[in-house]
Amino acid sequence: MPEIARREAAGRRRPLRLHGRLSEAALVRAAQRGSESAVAELFERHWSGAYRAAVLVTGDRAAAEDIAQEAFLAALRALPRFDLRRPLRPWLHRIVVNRAIDWSRARAHRAEVGGDAVLDVAALDEESSPPRALDDDVMVALMRLGPEQRAVVVLRYLLDYTPGEIAAALDLPRGTVNSRLRRGLDALGDWVQEDLR
């Protein structure tokens, strides 16, 4: 049984509260019944991971914002029929990462940026933090990879999914996930040591 399926099965017995916090299933159920605070709590729990994942796959903050936002809107649209036995987090991240891959492919097709260029998009409003260049070494190394490889690295090392879960999320053979992870770590070069390879 794939790991993601095992986790989903385990989710059927998830308690309503974990460490004093409402469980995700309880929050989803509350959201289904009209609780705005439950929606806000789900957003707080998952926005950061969704947005960061989209930034790392696309290299574009504005696109990442749209992609993460659209994933949450998709979740709202699916809310009435959402199966409470399934965890929300991987479902949401699957949408984010797949859309980020699609966006990156489309951008490459349009050849709007060349080579290793990494876009920086100015923040929307004056009160927001000033625009920052995505010139971190890790980001530069990531951008040398294709979007599919970036997605695998992000799912594994940012969002902590197992290779089996990544394979399920991206609809890929597990061997492909492992090989992309190896290539991703090679690209990250000096940033990682042998114990991660």
Added chain:
Amino acid sequence: MSRRELKRALQRAAPEDPAARERALRVVQSAYKEYEPRARRRPWAVLLATAVLMAAGAVGAAAASAPKSDVGRLVRDLLGVGEPRPRPVLVQVPGGGRLLVESGAGAWVVSDSGAKRRLGDYEGASLSPRGLFAVVWRGRELMAIDPKGRVRWSLPRPQPIAVARWAPGDGFRIAYLSGGALRIVYGDGTRDRRYGAVRAEIAPAWRPRARHELAYVDARGRLTVAAVDARRRLWRGATVGRAAELLWSSAGDRLLVLMPGRLLLYDGAGRLRSSRALPAGLSAQHAVWAPRGARVAVVRRDRASNRSDVVVLNAAGGTERFLFGRPGRFGPPAWAPDASRLLLPLPDADQWLFLRPDGSGRLIAVSNIARQFTPGADPPAFPRSVQWCCAP
């Protein structure tokens, strides 16, 4: 490096953006208000909510979906459409109606037969709802004139006038900016009063089909909608300090905030329905809603290639229609009163282009526009803007 250290490095490479989080949360919360709780769920309501949600993302999604534009552009380029043989002079307005033209030589009215009348040496002009008058400004003076250019009233101000807009509907109010302040004057030139401090570079927008409700950007850059007669703020939106244009739909049910890289769409109650970035490299230059329906024409520009295009977005259905693209800048477009045509200024080509918004029919191009509206000037200057008004 341990796995934990790599995770931290990835997090540092993609830091949180509090403003993005705030914007997204507002959109999600706004969308959730349409949600019908499960316990009281009615199928039609869920379908309606879904439709509203889908419509909410429509404008931005359409703006951001570049492939359609590319296909349309490719077809136009391959077929050679979009470079029509221009007419040397405007002998009639295709589709009828009158044009109010702001040029370097003042304001002009063009009748449907193509006859041009120079109203005077004004810096800007805005038509009254039925086109019977225009409010014009020059330096520190605001004036109302009739179509023959006769001044009906004049209002001197200590500070220069930046822009003025005549309220739709009853036409009883005019909003104008002067000295960094928003001021309201009655349509007959009386009861001029200061309303508040605003961003001087952003024109206010009257809400159609509402009683004297005005959208403006206050001095701190915040989008604000107010009922000006009662001096009551109705709602406040995002900080949009870089906003280029505020645009109400003809039904007054949507407010589009056009920024160079982003389109914000609010509903009439101030709920943010969509916040969408344009594709990387493209910036939104101008937009204008059709006189009826949910269509909005958006002019976009790719700075790298110095190429512009115009697309018509349907805010209700989420569709996008590519109309025209070519190298150079485009001016602000104008819809015909019956929405049957779109006038697209091409300053670099010194042409006006008349397009069918559904993409059908033949393009009509008129050349020598600058010379027609700045006669005798050397060099002639292309008009800044055009308003297309009601048939006489």
